[in-house]
Amino acid sequence: NVVVSEIKVAVCIYAFDLLFLNGKPLQARREALKGMFQVTPGSFEFATSLDVANTKDDDMESTVEIVRNFLEEAVTGNCEGLMVKTLSTEATYEPANRSHKWLKKDYLDGIGDSTDLVPVGAFYGRGKRTGVYGAYLLACYDPETEMYQCITKLGTGLSDEVLGLFFNQLKDCTIDRPRNDYAINDLIKPDVWFEPTQVWEILGADLSISPKYTAAIGLVSKDKGISLRFPRYIRLRDDKTPVQATSAAQIADLYNAQGLNTTNDKDEFDDDDAL
Numbered sequence: 157n158v159v160v161s162e163i164k165v166a167v168c169i170y171a172f173d174l175l176f177l178n179g180k181p182l183q184a185r186r187e188a189l190k191g192m193f194q195v196t197p198g199s200f201e202f203a204t205s206l207d208v209a210n211t212k213d214d215d216m217e218s219t220v221e222i223v224r225n226f227l228e229e230a231v232t233g234n235c236e237g238l239m240v241k242t243l244s245t246e247a248t249y250e251p252a253n254r255s256h257k258w259l260k261k262d263y264l265d266g267i268g269d270s271t272d273l274v275p276v277g278a279f280y281g282r283g284k285r286t287g288v289y290g291a292y293l294l295a296c297y298d299p300e301t302e303m304y305q306c307i308t309k310l311g312t313g314l315s316d317e318v319l320g321l322f323f324n325q326l327k328d329c330t331i332d333r334p335r336n337d338y339a340i341n342d343l344i345k346p347d348v349w350f351e352p353t354q355v356w357e358i359l360g361a362d363l364s365i366s367p368k369y370t371a372a373i374g375l376v377s378k379d380k381g382i383s384l385r386f387p388r389y390i391r392l393r394d395d396k397t398p399v400q401a402t403s404a405a406q407i408a409d410l411y412n413a414q415g416l417n418t419t420n421d422k423d424e425f426d427d428d429d430a431l
Contacts, residue, residue, distance in 0.1 A: 166198065167199075168199055168200070168201060169200050169201070170201055170203045171189060171193060171200070171201075171202055171203065172202070172203035172205070172239070173185060173186065173189065173241075174186075174188060174189050181242075181243060181244045181245060182241050182242065182244070183243040183244060186205075186243075189202075190202060206222075207243070208222055208223060223238070223240075226238065236361065236386070237361075270357050270358060270359045271296065271307075271357070271358050271359075271360070271402040271406075271407070272355050272356070272357055272358070272400070272401045272402045273294040273308070273356055273358050273401055273402060274295050274296075274297065274304060274355055274356075274398045275292045275294055275310075275322075275326065275350055275354055275356065276293055276294070276295045276304055276338055276349065276350055277293035277334070277346030277347075277348060278290075278292050278293065278326065278346055278347060278350065279291040279292075279293075279309070279346050279347050280347045280348075281319070284316075287323075288319045288320055288322075288323040289319070289322065289323050289326070289347075289348070290311060290319070291310060291311035292309070292310045292311075292322075293309055293310075293344065293346045294307055294308050294309070294310055294356070294358065295307060295338070295339075295352075295371070295401075296371050296372075296401055296403060296404055296406075296407050297398065297399055297400075297401040297402070297403060298339075298403060298404035300404070300405075301404075302337060303337050303338070303339045304335075304338050304398070305339045305369075305372065305373065305404055306338070306339065306341070306344060306369050306370050306371065306381075307369050307370075307381070307382065307383060307384050307407065308358070308360070308369065308383055308385070308387045309344070310356075310358065310387045310389060312388050314389050318389070326350055326353070329350045329351045329353050330348045330349065330350060331349045331351055332349075333349060334349050335349075335352075339370040340370065341367075341368050341370060341381075343367070343368045344368055344369075352398035354392065354393075354394075354398070355392075355393040355396040355401050356389060356390070356391070356392060357390040357392075357393050358388065358389060359387070359388045359390055360384040360385055360386055360387045360388065361385050362414060363383065363385070363407065363411040364382070364385055364411075365377050365380050365381075365382060365383075366380060366381055366382060366383035367380050367381075368381075369381040369383045371383070371384075371404060371407050372405070372407040372408040372411070373404075375404060375405065375407075375408035376408050382407050382408065382411050
């Protein structure tokens with residue numbers, strides 16, 4: 157029951173691959189894709205791509221530089237990163253299989269600073285993470301209001317050993333309900349809540365305005381917070397107490413320093429690869 161004339165958000169489809177075509181390699185699939193569709197600017201377009209030829213080891217440095225420059229172009233265009241595929245072999249889609257074929261913006265030097273965040277909640281793990289917490293709700297700290305403000309959900313960068321270690325450390329820190337000094341949104345409901353006891357150093361791809369998270373709410377957006385996208389665990393900051401975590405004002409400064417916030421002012425989506 158959608159009336160086209162009432163649609164206010166412009167949506168454009170960017171086609172990048174035929175996932176399967178009788179076992180043919182990417183090069184043939186891509187040619188078939190472009191032969192089947194016509195570009196309609198602003199509605200249907202083909203994803204921007206760059207072909208890089210195989211190089212000898214002594215010329216690898218120039219190839220890396222080409223890919224790096226293309227990645228920086230993607231980041232400047234407010235994309236998440238690059239998908240790297242071979243044209244002739246091993247370029248098939250594999251459902252539910254993670255690979256190292258993504259180059260994301262946090263792999264670039266100088267893209268984003270690490271933050272020190274407090275685990276205040278957790279989500280039970282599934283699959284191979286059954287029996288431990290598979291993802292954690294993290295918060296920054298606002299010394300002005302003395303509130304912990306939620307900023308992201310972390311599920312990456314945690315080895316099985318670390319997951320087990322943190323589960324054993326935090327399972328005795330659970331509480332029945334969120335504390336009064338937890339600024340939370342009803343859209344996020346972890347399975348368990350914790351007392352604030354630890355500080356983790358976290359690296360992320362970027363910061364974005366979010367209706368779900370409360371970090372720095374009112375400092376950049378009147379009624380929305382800031383989310384740390386694609387967070388990755390770095391290490392335990394046992395030299396810090398929870399109230400020494402990254403502050404809400406620092407989160408706002410990091411967001412404003414990105415230089416892309418005019419185009420990055422969009423609602424985030426979950427990178428819940430742990431669930």
